[in-house]
Every structure is written in structure tokens, then in C-alpha cells.
Amino acid sequence: MDSIIPLFSDPAAWAALIALVVMEVVLGIDNLIFISILSNKLPENQRQRVRRIGIGLALIMRLALLSIIAWLVGLTQTVFTIAGHGFSWKDLILIAGGLFLVWKATKEIHHSVDPVPSEHHDLLDKKDVVISNAGAAIFQIILLDLVFSIDSILTAVGMTEHLPIMVVAVIVSVTVMLLAADPLANFIAKNPTVVMLALGFLLMIGMVLIADGFGFHVPKGYIYAAMAFSAGVEALNMMARKRQAKAATKDDGGH
Numbered sequence: 001m002d003s004i005i006p007l008f009s010d011p012a013a014w015a016a017l018i019a020l021v022v023m024e025v026v027l028g029i030d031n032l033i034f035i036s037i038l039s040n041k042l043p044e045n046q047r048q049r050v051r052r053i054g055i056g057l058a059l060i061m062r063l064a065l066l067s068i069i070a071w072l073v074g075l076t077q078t079v080f081t082i083a084g085h086g087f088s089w090k091d092l093i094l095i096a097g098g099l100f101l102v103w104k105a106t107k108e109i110h111h112s113v114d115p116v117p118s119e120h121h122d123l124l125d126k127k128d129v130v131i132s133n134a135g136a137a138i139f140q141i142i143l144l145d146l147v148f149s150i151d152s153i154l155t156a157v158g159m160t161e162h163l164p165i166m167v168v169a170v171i172v173s174v175t176v177m178l179l180a181a182d183p184l185a186n187f188i189a190k191n192p193t194v195v196m197l198a199l200g201f202l203l204m205i206g207m208v209l210i211a212d213g214f215g216f217h218v219p220k221g222y223i224y225a226a227m228a229f230s231a232g233v234e235a236l237n238m239m240a241r242k243r244q245a246k247a248a249t250k251d252d253g254g255h
Contacts, residue, residue, distance in 0.1 A: 017165050023155055024173035026224060030205050031058060031148040032177050033198050034101070036185040037108065038137045040195075046134050051181045054141040059174040061149040066166055072153060085215055090150065095213030097147030101206030104140070105199045112196060147209065197234050201227055 035054040039047045065072050075093070078086035152173075156166040188194050204226070208218050 013162065013165060016162070017169060020156055020165060020169040021172050024152055024169045025176050026220075027148060027152045027155065028058070028173045028177045029180075030201075031145065032181060032184060033188075033201060034104075034144050035141055036181070036188050037195065037198060037202070038140055040185055040189050042134060042137055047185065048182060050134050050137050050141070051185060052178075053138055054145065055174060055177050055181060057138075057142055058145045058149060058177065059170070061145050062152060062170045062174065063167070065149055065153045066156075066163065066170065069153070069157060069163070072150070072157070075150070076154075087213075090154065091213040091215070093147060093150055093213075094209045097144060098206040098209030098211075098213060100140075100143060100147075101202050101209065105202040105206060109196065109199050109203070112199075151209075191238065193237070194234060197230060200230070 032055075035051055039050045039054070042050055075089040078088055079092070080087055152170070153166070156169060188198055204223065208223055211218055
């Protein structure tokens with residue numbers, strides 16, 4: 001405790017904490033989009049519970065990884081080399097997580113763009129009971145929580161060497177995720193076009209994770225700038241649709 005108080009009396013420590021909290025929150029939003037899309041496929045009475053479990057698991061994983069930082073940093077050491085490029089366990093985890101995200105996002109996009117014909121609805125409903133239950137959703141959330149947690153903690157390690165700062169940043173970021181979970185999930189559920197945008201984000205994040213795994217680092221600033229621009233365009237489209245709907249309602253009232 002004596003070492004923590006002087007640490008947080010240092011302005012540099014506060015600057016590092018603020019920067020790390022912002023970075024962790026941004027990384028957490030990626031995780032939260034995935035959790036929201038998965039939970040929205042469940043029956044309404046299960047959604048909030050699954051989101052809470054997913055975010056709780058994210059916190060547990062991040063804190064557990066913080067407790068074994070020395071081992072985690074060791075994941076960056078080369079395990080084997082192919083064509084002159086070395087791969088570490090971290091690279092393999094990022095590639096596997098990226099492939100899973102690309103597969104999941106592509107599957108959801110295909111389901112949205114090419115709905116199943118009506119004669120197959122009964123079969124689809126039976127299949128959904130099997131693959132879209134809470135247990136299956138939580139299992140998929142655990143897989144992605146692991147990938148995002150490792151990325152999050154290695155980012156923290158790269159930004160500061162002080163463990164208390166990392167712990168505080170992780171707890172603050174997960175708290176933000178907890179507060180934003182229900183509003184974000186409800187917003188996505190009420191705006192179908194936002195679902196497609198979110199799936200596009202997941203597809204892009206998956207490709208970035210794969211690229212990182214193969215040693216091609218894409219600056220995160222570019223990624224989040226592209227996401228912010230796309231979200232801005234979608235916000236304008238939503239405003240336009242609302243105004244058109246209001247105008248149509250007024251016209252119908254006038255007649």
C-alpha cells in the first residue's frame with residue numbers, strides 16, 4: 001500500500017492511467033460489440049444474464065492474465081519459423097481469434113443477406129434451439145474474451161510497467177463495458193442496419209487480428225478512424241430515415 005500511494009501522487013502515473021483507460025475502453029468496445037450481437041440472438045429473458053456473464057468473464061480473464069504477466073510476455077517469444085517469419089503463441093492466438101471472428105461475422109452477414117426460404121423455417125428454428133442457447137453463446141464469448149484479453153493486457157504492458165495502474169485501468173474499462181452493455185445491445189437490436197455495420201466492424205477487426213498474427217501491424221488509429229467514419233455515415237442515414245418517416249406520417253395525416 002505504501003508503494004501505491006506515492007505512485008498515484010505522480011502526475012506521470014495519472015497521465016499513463018488516463019491513456020491506458022482510454023485504450024482499454026476502446027479495446028473493450030470491440031469485445032462488447034461481439035457480446036451484444038451474440039446475446040441478441042438469445043431469448044429476451046436470457047440476454048442480460050449472458051451479457052453480464054460475458055463481461056464478468058472478461059474482467060476475470062484480464063485480472064488473471066495480469067497476475068501472470070511474466071508468462072504472458074513470454075508468449076511473444078518465437079515458437080517456430082515459417083519462410084523466415086517467426087510465430088509466437090501470441091501470434092497463433094491472434095490468428096485463431098481473427099479467423100473465428102471472420103467466420104462468425106461472415107456467417108451472420110450471409111444469414112442476413114440470404115435469409116432461409118420459408119419452407120425451411122421449421123428446420124432453422126430447431127437448429128437455432130441447439131446452437132443459439134445460452135451455453136453455446138457463453139462458450140463463443142469465452143473464446144473471444146480470451147483473445148481480446150490477451151491483446152488488452154499486452155497493450156497495457158507496453159504502455160506502463162506499474163501493475164496497480166494496469167489493474168485500475170482494466171477495472172475501469174470493464175465497468176464502462178458493464179454500463180454500456182444493455183444500451184448498446186438494445187440499440188443494435190432496434191436498428192437492423194446497425195447490426196450489419198457492427199458485423200462489418202467485427203469482420204475488419206478479425207482481419208486486423210490475423211494480420212497482426214502474421215506480423216503486419218495495422219495502426220489502431222486508422223482502424224478506429226474508419227469505424228468512427230462509418231458510424232457517422234450510419235448516424236446520418238438513421239437521421240434521414242427518421243425525418244422521412246415523420247414526413248410520411250404528416251402527409252398521411254393531412255390526407
